[in-house]
Structure formats: C-alpha cells, structure tokens
Amino acid sequence: MADSNQQTDEMLANERDIRARLGDHPFDFDSLHVISNIYRAAATIRRRAEREVLADYNLSWGGFTILWVLWIWGEMETANLAAECDLAKGTLTGMVSTLEQRGLVERERMANDRRRVTVSLTDEGLTTIEDVFPNFNAFEAEMSADLDTDEKRMAAELLRRIITRHEG
C-alpha cells in the first residue's frame, strides 16, 4: 500500500521532470503534430482497410496497390511500378511473384531489352480489382466522412506539398 503510493509519487515526479525538460527547449510542436498525425492516420487506415475490405479478397495493402496501379496505368515496367506503388523494387519482386502465383498478374520479359520486365493484369486480376475497388473506395469515403469536400481537397493538397517536396 505504502509501496503503491510511493510508485505513484515517483511516476508523478517523473512526469513533472519530463515536462519541465521538454519545456526547456523551443521544440516545434506544430510540425510534430502534423507528422505524428499523418503517421497515425496512415497506420489506422491501413489496418482497417486490410481487416475490413481487403481480407475478403486475401489481398494486402501492397497487393491491392499493385493491382490498382496496373488497372489505372496498364502494363508497366517493374521499376515504374515500384515507384508508382511507393515500394522498394526488391519488395515489389516478391509481391508480384505472389500475385503471379495466384494468377492475378503476369510478367513478360521485354524483347528489345532482356533486363526489363513488364507486369500486367490477367483477366482474373482485372475482375478482382473491378470487384474490390468499389468497396475500397467506399471505405475511403467512410474514413474521411467527417471532412467535407473542401476539407478533403485541402488535406490532400497540404499532404501533396509534403510528399512532392521530399520525393522529387
């Protein structure tokens, strides 16, 4: 009992010390909150998407993204596909292999440059993404339902400024 109180006292003292320590320095809390909220929102979105939408189709976030990009852009070289999906090329190789084994995409080595490989949707891949995407888009709408249209566009624009500054 006395032990437990002592623990609590120590904890409170610790917290005061720590807050004082943080207060000492002119940290940039506005930047901190933007960055940490971006990360937390992304993690929440991904977990929920995989559980509530993609699990029904046995797709991971990355697998879905690959199908989506191939759907929008058509046949693509591996390097471009990796860039578009925002994945390391080594990561992409494995995931494309998985999708290929499941018959959703196919690889083809280019005739004029044998180093290059293109990836494209199979018929089954096409029907899959056509099936998944409406559900995924409904999920996206639900996730952002507390924002009105202007706010969504604002958020997208602010994020775009962060992304493009640091990718280009």
Next chain:
Amino acid sequence: MADSNQQTDEMLANERDIRARLGDHPFDFDSLHVISNIYRAAATIRRRAEREVLADYNLSWGGFTILWVLWIWGEMETANLAAECDLAKGTLTGMVSTLEQRGLVERERMANDRRRVTVSLTDEGLTTIEDVFPNFNAFEAEMSADLDTDEKRMAAELLRRIITRHEG
C-alpha cells in the same frame, strides 16, 4: 520497332479502356486522394526519418516511438504503452525486449498484480532520447517546411478528425 509501336498502341488502348471503365462509375475521388496521400506521406516520412535521423542511433521508427512515449509519460504498463505507440501488444513485446537488451528501457513486474508489467527508461535510454529528439523534431520541421503555421494546424486538425472517428 513495329513490335515496340504495337506495344505502345496496346498500352494506350488499355489506358483508354481503363479510364473509360473508371469513368463509368461515380467514384469518390476526393476521398481517394486524401487517403492515398496520407499513406504516401507517412511512408515517405518514415523512410526518411529512419535513414536520415534514426539510423545514427540504431533506432527504428517503432523503437524511437517507444522511447519518446516513455519520455513524455514516464513509466507505463505494457498495454497502455502499446496503445499510445499505436502498436499491437505482441509487436511491442519484441521491440521492448530489443530495447531492454540494449539497456535503453527496463521492465518491472507489478507487485500487486503479477500479470502486469511496467516499462520505463533507463538512464541510458533517457540520454538517448534527449539526444535524438531535437534532431527528430528538426526533421519534422523540415518535412513540413512548405506549410506555414496555420496550414500545419489545419492539417493536424483534419487528420485528427480522421483518427479519432475511427479509433474511439
């Protein structure tokens, strides 16, 4: 050459088909762009943070987050720490073990309930996070440097609305 043109033609035709297919349905592009930009921004931020800031201290994003949370909040039970770090509790176990082996945090089984475990910073963990955090915060500022203060607060608020709706 004719082969290459044929490929290009096929690709263009594919793209037209696909765009037409997308155009057929009333998809919610505003929601789509918010969600995909959140995810892409988060991935960019994490990769750069790990490479440019955390690698010097041999910390992963998750490891850094644990140290940071313990710094701010002091000694915490495992379950609360997992929630605060936005990690599955099983994930936390492994990462705390790693940090413990490196002498940055320590575990203690609670006396009044032997199931519970508290985690806290060691002295070395404290000096580490005191050393890392200013650099990390500078990195956060750099990542969001194209946003002015109002825009940062706006972005943080919009993201908070997405997070809280779907975590609470």
Next chain:
DNA sequence: GCCATATCGTTCGGTTCCAAACTATCGCTC
C-alpha cells in the same frame, strides 16, 4: 570487337508488424 560502366530485376538477411494461440495470474462465485 572488348572491356569498363551503368542499369535492370532478383536474391538475401534482417527487422517490423499483425493476428491468433498460448500461458500465467487474477477475481468472482459456489
């Protein structure tokens, strides 16, 4: 033509992460 260099995709080793199964402990009920 031939070697040096650059550029593809893949492979490899390691970490992060989750969900589900498991173990140990607690608290409640009879």
Next chain:
DNA sequence: GAGCGATAGTTTGGAACCGAACGATATGGC
C-alpha cells in the same frame, strides 16, 4: 478454497518491407 471466466503479456507463424549485394544484360569508349 476450488474452479472458471476474464485479463495481461508472451510466443508463434507468416507477410511485408527495406537496403545492400548479386547476376545478367545493355551501352559507350578505345
């Protein structure tokens, strides 16, 4: 006070992911 749900942390199995090293192919200079 013995059993039986509930709860806390750990273990397990597997996927995703990165960076670096690798092998194969193309290209340019000599």
